[in-house]
Amino acid sequence: MLDIAILAAAAGEHADPSVGGVHLLNATFFVSAAMLVLIGIILWKKVPAMVAASLDAKIAGIKAELDEAQALRAEAEKLRAEYEAKLAAASKEAADMNARAEAEAEAVLAKARTDAENLIARRQKMATDKIAAAERAAVAEIREKVAKAATGAAAKLIAENHGAEADQALVDRTVAELGTRLN
Incomplete structure (x- = not known):
């Protein structure tokens, strides 16, 4: 993912943090990731x-x-x-x-x-x-x-x-x- 952002910067384009049309740096992504981490901790404990x-x-x-x-x-x-x-x-x-x-x-x-x-x-x-x-x-x-x-x-x-x-x-x-x- 980071490689994609570097390549995009080298090409002079603005880095679009999306993978297959899904934006990775929006609030929904962070909330979903936090929930997955929280559920994982809950299951682990x-x-x-x-x-x-x-x-x-x-x-x-x-x-x-x-x-x-x-x-x-x-x-x-x-x-x-x-x-x-x-x-x-x-x-x-x-x-x-x-x-x-x-x-x-x-x-x-x-x-x-x-x-x-x-x-x-x-x-x-x-x-x-x-x-x-x-x-x-x-x-x-x-x-x-x-x-x-x-x-x-x-x-x-x-x-x-x-x-x-x-x-x-x-x-x-x-x-x-x-x-x-x-x-």
């Missing part, structure tokens, strides 16, 4: 491999995060299922406890009713027995008073109607009857 390794590391990190998130989600679903089962069990246990409490309350009420009825029956029997005893005592007392009154009245009548002479006649008559009865 293995930058694409480093970029690929960096991207692979990021992909692996993201995949690990996704796997961890999936594991956390599975664990959360498992915990949710466990707590739902525990909640269902607790609800069932609460319902069972409520049913047992209601049954116990019914049993206590039934026992209280039975006990109250038995107590009322015992108290009625005691009251009836007391009334009957009071009636018997009153009847006995009345009989005693009537007997005393009758005895007193009979004694008074006998004392008024019978004297020693009437008694003598009664005794004689009784003795005479005894004699006939014994024979």
Whole structure:
């Protein structure tokens, strides 16, 4: 290339820095050459491999995060299922406890009713027995008073109607009857 420029200068022509009609000293040529040199250096230093390794590391990190998130989600679903089962069990246990409490309350009420009825029956029997005893005592007392009154009245009548002479006649008559009865 340099030879062409020298030959052209010797011929008195202006040196045209072109090869086959392509200008070598323009800006496009220098930018293209710089890019080729830069791409060559990048390939020589293995930058694409480093970029690929960096991207692979990021992909692996993201995949690990996704796997961890999936594991956390599975664990959360498992915990949710466990707590739902525990909640269902607790609800069932609460319902069972409520049913047992209601049954116990019914049993206590039934026992209280039975006990109250038995107590009322015992108290009625005691009251009836007391009334009957009071009636018997009153009847006995009345009989005693009537007997005393009758005895007193009979004694008074006998004392008024019978004297020693009437008694003598009664005794004689009784003795005479005894004699006939014994024979």
